Amino acid sequence: MALYQQEWKNLAIFGAEPAFANPLYVGRPNIGNKQLLFERIDDMLSRRWLSNGGPFVQELEHRIEKLLGVQYCIATCNGTMALQIAARALGLEGEVIVPSFTFVATAHALSWIGLTPVFCDVDRLTHQINPTEVEQSLSPQTSGIIGVHLWGRACNTESLEQISKRYGLELMFDAAHAFNCSHKGQMIGNFGKLEVLSFHATKFFNTFEGGAIVTNDISIAEKARLMRDFGFLATDTVVSVGTNGKMTEVAAAMGLTGLESINQIIETNFYNYKEYKAALSDIPGISILSYDETDKNNFHYIILEIEEKVFGMNRDQLLQILNAEKIMVRRYFYPGCHRCEPYRSSPNYRGIRMPVTELLSDRVLALPNGTALGHGDVGKICDLIKMIAKYSKQIRHALTNTKVQVSGV
Ligand code: T4K
Secondary structure, eight states: OHHHHTGGGGSGGGTSOOSOSSOEETTOOOOOOHHHHHHHHHHHHHHTOOSSSOHHHHHHHHHHHHHHTOSEEEEESOHHHHHHHHHHHTTOOSEEEEESSSOTHHHHHHHHTTOEEEEEOBOTTTOSBOHHHHHHHOOTTEEEEEEEOGGGOOOOHHHHHHHHHHHTOEEEEEOTTOTTOEETTEETTSSSSEEEEEOOTTSSSOOSSOEEEEESOHHHHHHHHHHHBTTEEETTEEOSOOOBOBOOHHHHHHHHHHHTTHHHHHHHHHHHHHHHHHHHTTSTTEEEOOOOTTSOOOOOOEEEEEOHHHHSSOHHHHHHHHHHTTEEOBOTTTTOGGGSTTTTTSTTTTTOOOHHHHHHHHHEEEEOOSTTSOTTHHHHHHHHHHHHHHTHHHHHHHHHHHTOOOTTO
């Protein structure tokens, strides 16, 4: 019994062996059938067609159009470039409203092309951009709104549509997390004027690096296609300013191969999500983000919120302990864009407060998911978290007294 009560002393943070020999990462890439990928790469090399809208890119675009039920897919070299091209294709200027609680690329993509991101707080329960806050953030300089479907769950598209119509603003979505997800039966990709996807290695579906703009508006699609390829309409015919946002053939080959495994990846994610939920839901001070199972989800993000007073330690202490066990949990999206440079120090943003974003970015913890996890890993992670919860006060006390320092926080 005495030994059992001491089990928390066997944590790696106090010098014991870590629970895992190799680190478990959040965002470990899902990889489809390697043999099929190698065959595609072999074809590509034999064809000697490596970029500039080759057959794999065209096929991937068509497959995505079909999957999402959208008319046009314009594949790009990454999601950030897709955001920049999208903002230009929409003709955004001046100020654009974005949530602060997102990956910093949503805001930086705008700054990079000379637009001003205006940060807006999110909803306490859904973590999504708060339409009331959007309306309060508008100014005569506002030209558009970017909603982010955080964690793959849709934001309040209906209210955002109403606001954009009422004030004559453009509306687009950063759907970097929401590939193959739906909202009230409608596939994400069909909301606003356009939506932007990311196929980065850490996403549920990846093309190593990659992204896409999806839209049902032909004029936006045509503009975006030109912008992606230096403004070339045809060989030797440049009709507008453009950049180089093209996806390579090898990236598209990875994407085509990944698409063939998409259902297995979702099944694995869903299974893990259910296991996490069953094991962690009843722990006081921990809440686990739920997905609406009446819609399509990719179940990629496993998101906890840690309430320090109830749990007995704060999110960062839990992160330190888990990191020591080689469970590389992440503080997505700490500290919120408005507290990142250059915004934090810029006179334009000085003193702005985003209470919900700040609260969430101090409490949220992302756990590993995906096909890279081994059999039994989720159970082992959950058992550890349960044990930490049980002895949280003793562990915290010991940590404070021994002043354990872990880098990265
Ligand atoms: N909008 C939103 C809402 C986004 O979340 C993102 C990207 C974008 C726009 C922009 O799309 P892209 O331009 O990236 O296509 C990562 C990704 O770099 C970023 O793509 C992603 N969001 C963001 C959520 O996560 P970091 O800073 O967390 O990356 P890093 O290097 O720490 O890697 C994340 C984890 O993945 C680590 O635990 C290690 C692991 N990992 C990573 C790579 C690249 C692997 O195991 N294997 C790998 O190959 O940003």
